[in-house]
Amino acid sequence: MNGLTNISGVSGVVILYSLISLIFSQCSSSRPYPKKQKLNISNEDNLNAYFYFYKNTDSTSILYTMFNTSSLLFTRLDTGLQFYANVKITVHLNSLSNNNSTDSASKLLYIPQTRDAVFDFFTIPTNNDNYNAKITITDLNKKIQYRYYSELNLTNNDTRNNFLMTLDDKVLFKPYVLEGNEIKIYHRQKPGQMQVDVFKYNHTPAPPPFANITPSFKYLPDSTFLISAQSEGYCLLKILPHRYYHIRLSGNTSDGFTIFSIDSVFPNIKDAREMLYTSRYIMNKNEFERCHQLSDIDETKKCID
Structure with missing residues (x-):
């Protein structure tokens, strides 16, 4: 009986040890984690995105951006019933003077599904230099990336990126304005006045194919006038039909900002x-x-x- 008891005790220990080993082996077994999904690069601008850099101080610039949301993927967050798109905007600046990457900035946006378009901005460090800018908008829900490229000319205070144009207090991303509107012109130095050169234009028929015609451009403006700053620091300019406007700080430089007037059907055919x-x-x-x-x-x- 004692021998049988000893054998039973040993068997119980073996079984108990086997159970404990099985439990620990299950707990310590490695589970394969899902691989990080690669981002796809879109070949089409489904966002219809616009960008503008405005040098607001000696050491910083503001990147304004606007894009459509129709192609974004909206998902529900952990709480609530609203659906959101998760978008990351990143900008990388490359200096043209030394061909080096100088700075970068990014911003994360949670966009509700109720918004048809997004307008946003953020600040990035800049110096008095020329830059190539690579702007990336990433739809983190859809795992797709949209890439854009732009240029900044910040070598002096007279270049285009020192000016900011607004219409109805909205940033102008394109260099044309519907005739009859009045725009606000900002400059970071808030000068007392700006000079405006006006060039009148009328579109004529294009020359036939293979025609030996050298196009000419009238460099002298049809008229020049000064616009004075308002108490808020901006200047006002009324846009008349069939005109180009070149705005600059003074007549001592040719650098500035050029816009032109359009009609209500541009770029379609009117008549x-x-x-x-x-x-x-x-x-x-x-x-x-x-x-x-x-x-x-x-x-x-x-x-x-």
């Missing part, structure tokens, strides 16, 4: 007269001149047809 110019390539000289001599718009359209 038969504009259609005539775009149809020049498919007409011979006699056909074009016959249509061009007509003063009535309806008759011009019939002539083109």
